[in-house]
Amino acid sequence: MARILFFTPYPAGRAPSQRFRFEQYLSLLAAHGHQYRLAPFWSVATWNILYQPGHTAAKILGLLSGFGRRLGLLLAVPAYDFVFIHREAAPVGPPIFEWLIAKGLSKRIVYDFDDAIWMQDPAGEQGLLGRLKWPQKVGAICRWAYKVSCGNAYLADYARQFNAHTMVNPTTLDTDLLHNRVRDQAPAGPPVIGWTGTHTTLRHLDLVWPVLERLEREGQAFVFHVISNAPPAHMGLRSLRYSPWRKQSEIADLLQFNFGLMPLVDDPWARGKCAFKALQYMALGMPALVSPVGMNTEVVQDGTNGFVCATDEEWYQSLRRLLASPPxxxxxxxxxxxxxxxHYSVASNTANFLSLFQ
Incomplete structure (x- = not known):
């Protein structure tokens, strides 16, 4: 059985990418005899202010402290059989830690990512800070890795340029212990159209605001409920309801939706998305309406478990159909x-995940 050291960006239980890509498998690793340790770069204190304005001195101190912890962690690496790196060992700079682990210490790296992180996110950091993230390091880490774990085929196609031992390891949901309830679609007030995501993905809602406004002008009764860590700037929809995202009430909040939206602007970054919003809606027994971008068309079969909408008219007709018909x-x-x-549950993907450590 293996000893596995997880190099993670964030403290445990805080970030969706960690929760749904590997944290929910930790008990299964232990059940199969593996031992593991989680080693986040950011402390809980720094994570709590990281995306808030200001706190510059505390953030710089948190960054330096993270590098200090990483240096100290190198002393522990020889005791482990595998080093699992989610996205990157450090948030800025070249891949020095990854090189030391793979080449200096000859350890097997399992490298995992679920976004097109070899390029800059259009809604992420720009300018000097964006360049300091060193996105070009991703190809090098892929090359040094023992195995590469990618969230979808688009990401895997990139990684295979550097490493033939690349596999698709989809983001999954625990349909037994967490996403284990189904939305009651019986009419109880106006239907709720839902969207959930972070502030960096709010830009994609620009694709559907005009359609929602058209439905509202026609007298369609509905609520458009947005759950995010920041409210949308758009103010032209009377039916808009905003709720801040809370981990403690995440499932109960999502169950207020009757169906969910995942519009995506078609650009190289969005093609790397792993359909996570759609997966969450669908796991709770809701149809998902999605743009035909990235993994969305692998998950959603048009007219069967949701709708794939490429034009304003397709969004309009699909929304009207679901608003009108609870059955x-x-x-x-x-x-x-x-x-x-x-296809996208922890149970269905367990063997695939465990194979990363063989």
């Missing part, structure tokens, strides 16, 4: 739930 929402929601249980 259609029930039918598609049941199919959506089956899709997740069979």
């Amino acid at each position: 259609e929402r029930v039918r598609q929601g049941a199919a959506a739930r089956r899709t997740i249980v069979e």
